[in-house]
Each structure stands twice: as structure tokens, then as C-alpha cells.
Ligand SMILES: *[C@@H]1O[C@H](CO)[C@@H](O)[C@H](O)[C@H]1NC(C)=O
Ligand SMILES: *[C@@H]1O[C@H](CO)[C@@H](O)[C@H](O)[C@H]1NC(C)=O
Ligand SMILES: *[C@@H]1O[C@H](CO)[C@@H](O)[C@H](O)[C@H]1NC(C)=O
Ligand SMILES: *[C@@H]1O[C@H](CO)[C@@H](O)[C@H](O)[C@H]1NC(C)=O
């Protein structure tokens with residue numbers, strides 16, 4: 075009570091002595107909408123509303139604007155309040171804004187997600203949406219921000235995973251608008267069959283000491299799934315606690331459940347892949363399938379999946395005619411079919427690599443859905459080489475990008491930091507850093523006492539770079 079009273083005196087004193095109290099800063103949960111064209115490059119004048127959120131608490135005149143997009147996820151105030159860049163904004167008087175990506179969350183250019191409706195989902199349109207916002211933010215900040223912001227503020231884009239691509243592309247395509255980009259685990263280089271994801275998971279299991287056991291269990295499960303013996307397959311499904319789908323759909327479901335914890339951050343106190351995968355391979359005379367069943371059942375329990383959500387996850391024809399809005403997986407599938415492939419398959423037999431998912435999870439598990447879901451206008455296979463020529467090449471030799479990736483990230487091989495060597499020919503005042511022992515986008519999470527030393531180092535490097543760019 076007393077403390078509150080003192081605060082009131084302090085505040086009113088400032089008011090009396092003539093420092094105008096800035097209008098209250100709206101909470102970062104307040105939704106704002108920016109008008110965008112459905113197609114920036116076609117003769118189509120239709121518009122739609124793109125959602126964004128702002129945290130202006132740390133902003134002071136002349137400070138930079140930190141822009142992000144959650145990519146395939148809906149916006150939430152977490153992206154401005156509780157990320158590493160929040161602390162950077164605090165240090166640099168910056169404003170934080172996070173903008174939803176077209177066709178995700180509540181930002182829908184069209185009334186549904188049919189193939190024809192998704193035609194304006196092109197990378198060019200996605201980037202131009204963000205560029206239009208940034209142009210307005212620089213030229214007429216009062217049109218987009220709830221507090222006074224200086225014109226021509228420096229803009230830094232940051233993002234992780236797919237939105238890491240966007241950060242890097244924004245710097246590459248709009249260098250006059252975007253001063254620099256922090257691209258964490260950016261999925262930069264595409265492959266039609268991205269079996270390197272499976273191998274990345276194997277790398278994490280190997281670091282924990284259960285890769286061989288896990289891979290033996292996969293082989294034992296495969297032996298049953300390809301046996302054609304319905305009774306054996308039904309018994310297996312019962313043991314694993316999964317619905318009775320076709321062998322290939324069962325394999326797809328299991329591959330998803332197997333990597334449930336692979337994206338979770340590794341800290342000095344916890345590694346969820348250890349806790350929820352390797353810890354079940356704990357005895358030498360254990361049946362591989364029994365330990366694997368414990369992993370799968372536990373993953374279902376931890377994620378609270380219902381039988382229906384399990385069917386949806388494995389059955390590739392589920393909801394094929396459902397065009398309703400708000401289906402993240404449907405839009406993401408479209409991007410796989412139309413843009414970059416990256417199908418999360420088992421290593422093809424010719425590679426002779428150990429497998430951490432069933433061999434039934436191959437291209438024919440994924441690809442037929444492209445035309446089934448989106449129509450004949452979607453050609454398969456997608457031309458990944460053409461995609462890379464355009465969207466991988468564009469980030470080559472661009473200045474002021476900071477690329478990071480965790481060594482245990484399942485997406486590591488798609489980043490420019492691929493273990494096979496730096497994929498970019500020229501960095502040209504951009505930087506790249508492997509975060510040893512980390513998984514996906516750990517550097518962009520808010521700082522925690524239990525963070526790995528490597529994560530702290532990666533952030534310190536990023537902070538120093540950003541302060542040079544702004
Ligand atoms: C778009 O707007 C321009 C200018 O107002 C107009 O000339 C054109 O006909 C419009 N196009 C469509 C497809 O509505
Ligand atoms: C901005 O983020 C900080 C740090 O999380 C938080 O304390 C503050 O309330 C946020 N500002 C707004 C306006 O919500
Ligand atoms: C902002 O930058 C533009 C282009 O460089 C320039 O024409 C304009 O005068 C600047 N505006 C302010 C307020 O500095
Ligand atoms: C070993 O794994 C089994 C499940 O396969 C589990 O029930 C048991 O608690 C584990 N034991 C230890 C010591 O972690």
C-alpha cells in the first residue's frame with residue numbers, strides 16, 4: 075500500500091515538472107491489422123488483413139525496429155516479449171514487432187485453403203507482404219505503430235527455422251529496407267528427399283548412446299510391417315498403442331511420434347531426447363520392440379494425442395477435401411509440394427545408412443497427396459533444383475546476415491552450416507556459427523540460467539553483429 079502511494083507521488087511529480095508522460099504503451103497482446111494485396115504482382119486488387127503485434131516498452135526515439143514472423147505458427151506476444159531479441163531491444167532502445175505470415179494464424183488472404191485459393195502463396199508475395207509493412211514503418215510509422223517512432227529507423231529481421239529463411243531472404247531481397255538478419259536454423263538448402271533429418275535425429279541418439287538400439291528396433295518393426303501378416307501387424311499396433319492404419323500410414327505415424335522431442339532445447343540440466351527416448355533403452359537383454367513401444371506410448375501420453383489425432387497424423391488421405399482455414403499442416407504441405415520438397419523420408423536403401431524411421435516412409439508416402447489435396451495444377455515432383463537456384467543462391471554473398479544452427483538440430487543439414495561444410499560460397503560480411511550440442515533455434519529463445527555455454531556464445535556474437543548493423 076505504502077509503496078504504491080510513493081509511486082503515485084513520483085509519477086505525478088514528473089507530470090508537474092513538465093515532462094509529458096507518454097501515453098500508456100498498449101499491451102503487446104493488442105492485435106493490429108495491416109492491409110495487404112492478395113497478389114502483389116498480378117492484376118488483382120483484392121486486399122486482406124495481416125495481423126501483427128508490437129512491444130514498444132523499450133523503444134526510444136532513434137532506436138531500431140526488430141521484426142520477426144512466427145512463419146507457420148500464429149502470432150503471439152511471446153515473439154515480442156519473451157525471446158532473446160527482447161533483451162537486445164532493451165539494450166538498444168528497440169521496438170519489437172511480429173507479423174503473421176499469409177495463410178497462417180488469422181492472416182488469410184482467401185476464404186479457404188483450396189488449391190486455387192493457395193495460388194497466391196508464393197515466396198515473392200510472402201516477402202513483399204513484409205516489405206510493404208517495413209516500407210510503411212519507415213516512411214509513415216504513425217500508420218502502423220501505437221507510439222511515436224522515428225522515420226527511417228534501422229530494421230533488423232530475425233527468425234528461426236522456416237522464418238529464419240524469411241529473415242535471410244528479406245535482407246537479400248530488400249537490402250535498403252532491412253539492415254541485417256539473424257537467421258537461426260534457417261532451412262536454406264532443400265532436398266526432395268530430406269533423409270538427412272532422420273540422420274540428424276540419429277546423430278542426437280548417438281551422442282546419447284542409444285542410436286544402435288533405436289535403429290535395431292526400427293528394423294524389427296519394419297520386418298513386421300512389410301510381412302503382409304495381418305495378425306502380426308495388428309498385434310504390433312496394439313503393443314505400440316497406435317490405431318490400425320495401413321502399414322505405410324502406421325510407419326508415417328511412428329516416424330512422427332519417434333522424433334516428438336527432437337526439437338526441444340537441450341540445456342545443462344535437461345535433454346528431452348535422453349529423458350523420453352534413450353532412457354527406455356536401458357537394459358541389454360531387452361526386446362528392441364518393447365523399448366520402442368515404451369518410447370511411442372510415452373510420446374502419445376506426453377503430447378496427449380487422441381486416437382483421432384493419431385489417425386490424422388498417420389493417414390495421408392485424412393481430410394484431403396477439407397479446405398477450411400486454420401490448418402497449419404495443410405498449408406505447410408502445400409509449401410512442400412509447390413516450393414521445396416524436404417519430405418522427411420527414411421534414407422533410401424542405396425545409401426546403406428542406418429535408419430531411425432521405417433523404410434516405408436518414402437516419397438510415395440508423401441507425394442501422391444500433392445495432387446490429391448491441391449489439384450492437377452501442382453506438378454510432382456517439385457523442381458527442387460530450380461528452387462535452390464533461386465532461393466538458395468539469393469542468400470549467397472549477401473552482407474549482414476548471421477546464420478546459426480545447432481549441431482544436434484534435425485534441420486542442421488539444410489542450413490548453410492551443414493556438417494558437410496559451409497554451403498555458401500561467399501559470406502561477404504555475413505557470419506555463421508554452429509551451436510555445439512544444441513537443437514533447433516535455441517539461440518532465439520529467451521536467456522535462461524541453464525543455457526548451454528555454446529548458446530550463450532552464439533547470442534553474444536549475434537548481439538555484437540546487430541549493434542554494428544543498426
Ligand atoms: C485495379 O485498380 C486499378 C486502379 O484503380 C483499375 O484500373 C483496375 O481495373 C483494377 N483491377 C481490377 C482487377 O480490379
Ligand atoms: C514487452 O516485453 C517485456 C519483457 O517481457 C514486458 O515486461 C513488457 O510488459 C512488454 N510490453 C508490453 C507493452 O506488453
Ligand atoms: C528517409 O529516407 C528517405 C530516403 O533515403 C529520405 O528521402 C527521407 O528524407 C528520410 N526521411 C527522414 C524523415 O529522415
Ligand atoms: C527402463 O525402461 C522401462 C521401459 O522400457 C521402464 O519401465 C523402466 O522404468 C526403465 N528403467 C530405468 C531404470 O530407467
Ligand SMILES: *[C@@H]1O[C@H](CO)[C@@H](O)[C@H](O)[C@H]1NC(C)=O
Nearest residue numbers: 300433434435436437438439
Ligand atoms: C516406397 O515403399 C513402398 C513399400 O515398400 C514401395 O512399394 C514403393 O515403391 C516405395 N516408393 C519409393 C518412391 O521408393
Ligand SMILES: *[C@@H]1O[C@H](CO)[C@@H](O)[C@H](O)[C@H]1NC(C)=O
Nearest residue numbers: 249470471472473474500502
Ligand atoms: C557483398 O554484399 C553487398 C551488400 O549486400 C553487395 O552489394 C555486394 O555485391 C556483395 N559482394 C559480393 C562479392 O558478393
Ligand SMILES: *[C@@H]1O[C@H](CO)[C@@H](O)[C@H](O)[C@H]1NC(C)=O
Nearest residue numbers: 472473474501502503504542
Ligand atoms: C565488410 O565490412 C567492413 C567493415 O564494415 C568493410 O570495411 C568491408 O568493406 C566490408 N566488406 C564487404 C565485402 O562488404
